[in-house]
Amino acid sequence: xxxxxxxxxxxxxxxxxxILVADWVLEGFVIDWSDWWGFVLAVLIFxxxxxxxxxxxxxxxxxxxxxxxxxxxxxSTLVALLIVVLxxxxxxxxxxxxSWVLAPVIVWAVTALATLLLPMIxxxxxxxxxxxxx
Numbered sequence: 001x002x003x004x005x006x007x008x009x010x011x012x013x014x015x016x017x018x019i020l021v022a023d024w025v026l027e028g029f030v031i032d033w034s035d036w037w038g039f040v041l042a043v044l045i046f047x048x049x050x051x052x053x054x055x056x057x058x059x060x061x062x063x064x065x066x067x068x069x070x071x072x073x074x075x076s077t078l079v080a081l082l083i084v085v086l087x088x089x090x091x092x093x094x095x096x097x098x099s100w101v102l103a104p105v106i107v108w109a110v111t112a113l114a115t116l117l118l119p120m121i122x123x124x125x126x127x128x129x130x131x132x133x134x
Contacts, residue, residue, distance in 0.1 A: 028099030038091030
């Protein structure tokens with residue numbers, strides 16, 4: 001159970017990092033910092049949607065369009081971003097076509113890297129803490 005919670009926290013943190021990088025890189029991707037609660041809620045909803053949509057889109061693609069299987073992560077990221085932007089919670093806006101094309105790629109890439117690297121950082125820190133305790 002603890003490992004599940006740690007993995008969930010890492011995935012939420014990586015989603016937040018991906019969204020922050022997209023905001024930093026793309027002019028048309030805007031985080032509304034006046035509504036920080038909306039941003040937090042948007043990140044949480046995005047992370048849940050991403051984890052639910054990826055297996056579902058994989059199943060649909062496998063049955064109907066096998067050529068899309070390689071891009072499932074980017075497609076599910078696009079759908080999750082679309083839903084989060086359309087929800088009336090605020091926090092995130094995408095204002096131009098280029099950002100709609102690039103944001104899913106950026107968020108997906110950063111999320112994938114962070115999901116890979118963050119556990120290594122936490123494991124390394126935990127190992128160092130145990131060595132220091134002995």
